[in-house]
Amino acid sequence: MNKRTGKLRVGVIFGGRSGEHEVSLQSARSVMRALDPAKYEVTPIGITKEGRWIAGDVMAALAEGADARPAALLPEPAHSGSLSLWERVGEREESAPHLTAITELDVIFPVLHGPYGEDGTVQGLLELAGLPYVGAGVVGSAVGMDKAIFKAVMEAHGLPVLPWQLVTRARWLREPEAVLDAVEAHLPYPVFTKPANLGSSVGISKCNNRDELRAGLAEAARFDRRLIVEQGIGRGDQRARELEVAVLGNDEPQASVVGEIRPRRAFYDYVAKYMAAPGSEDESELIIPAPLAPAQSDAIRALAVRAFQAIDSAGLGRVDLLLDDESGALYLNEINTIPGFTSISMYPKLWEASGVSYPELLDRLIALALERHREKMELETTIEPSALSPGGSGPAQGGAQ
Incomplete structure (x- = not known):
């Protein structure tokens, strides 16, 4: 918390390397507008489609291609709460970069949809950095x-889930007819084809016959290496x-x-x-x-x-x-x-x-x-041998050897 203002310092991360990049910008605009300025100091943190982290006028940079300062969050608890800025020493492009802290953060609000943001990757970085963040942890996000x-x-x-099959992109590219045969042998039409790791209905197709199934799998394979074919409900209308x-x-x-x-x-x-x-x-x-x-x-x-x-x-x-x-x-x-x-x-x-x-x-x-x-x-993350219970002859059930 900013001791001078008494406000929580919130970093809002958005954009990202995902087919849902534009959706993330829409969500972030709404979140930042609605965060009460009497309670919070908001720092926008952008991630470009290429994966670069940026600070400053982030929304303009992501939406309109304006210039922005490169930024980074260090995955070290010693730097917890520090958003750093990469700056170059001297005028030459090959000069070594260094980090300068530009703000302190109390909590992160990720507004990232899809891969490289909603899938546990950014959550893992925030765990390493020791920063509180909104939403599911690494496991919940990934699953x-x-x-x-x-x-x-x-x-x-x-x-309960509907009947489904997993198809790898590699197998689809290698033996498409065998994949089509396998799906048709187990799932009646209509079926839905989906990238396994994407949201906002990107890459999803409804398929009513073999030709549509072929096109649907090809579309899903544009976005992921794991493809889902899921049983649809109902017939006709x-x-x-x-x-x-x-x-x-x-x-x-x-x-x-x-x-x-x-x-x-x-x-x-x-x-x-x-x-x-x-x-x-x-x-x-x-x-x-x-x-x-x-x-x-x-x-x-x-x-x-x-x-x-x-x-x-x-x-x-x-x-x-x-x-x-x-x-x-x-x-x-x-x-x-x-x-x-x-x-x-x-x-x-x-x-x-x-x-x-x-x-x-x-x-x-x-x-x-x-x-x-x-x-x-409150959890212990290190164990001193002297603190272990005496008398044990080996590791506990399920423990590592």
Whole structure:
């Protein structure tokens, strides 16, 4: 905390090396506008599409290509809270760079969607740096990001997911016809093809026949080395109801009301989410709360919390589910550990409908980040041999030799 002003110093990280770079800019604008200036000093920290960290007028640099200063966060607890600036000594380009601290930070608010930000990579850097940060840790972020691993974890916990198959990009490029045969042998149409590690519906296709499946896998393979083929629900005009629940908390998470998305397109794709003009034929209908029986809504909210806990998530997460309206069967689709955060995104809208305003939601997320960090700081990270219990003849069960 800044002792002079009494304000928390919040670093907001956004941009990133991801197909969701532009979505991240939209979310970050909303977050920074809504953070109460009476409580927080906000430092924008940008990551370009090439992976360079920058400071200064970050939004202009990322959105318009303006110049910005290179920056870095050191992965060392000794430098915890220090955002440093790379500067060159002398006038020659080959001069050795050095680091100069340009600000101190109390907590980081990552607003990074997709790979290299939502997948545990940035979270790992922040753990090494000893900085509190909003959202899931390394494990929860990685599992939530990888659709195949997420589904496997849900199955291990006895939680419902649709039938699915994992296809590697290498196998698809090497033997496409065999891959198509294998998918058709196990999954009836329609199916959905997806990159395993991407969000915002980037690279996702709905496939109703072999030709569309071939095109869908080729599209997904543009973005990832692991591809998912997932069973669709319904035939013809019938399709699943797409439900979303916002979860908030650490060890005792709470679920928002249930929301429903009714896309006018084939499914809730990138165009429907971010490009559809209001009132256009591409605009999806967002219904909050979803028209559900109270018992059904309670079951959906409870399932969302169980999924959140199963991947050891923290802070926030948007759980997406599919409901087969004909059979009543419910399936977990995915968890977004850093969901879209514009003022009209589903996560804040669901909490607004549950009685938590956008600024209050940001306050609670920052408080949860600090709470989780304090708990970590109470843990022992080193062991002195003299402190071990006497009399042991070997390592404990499961210990390393």
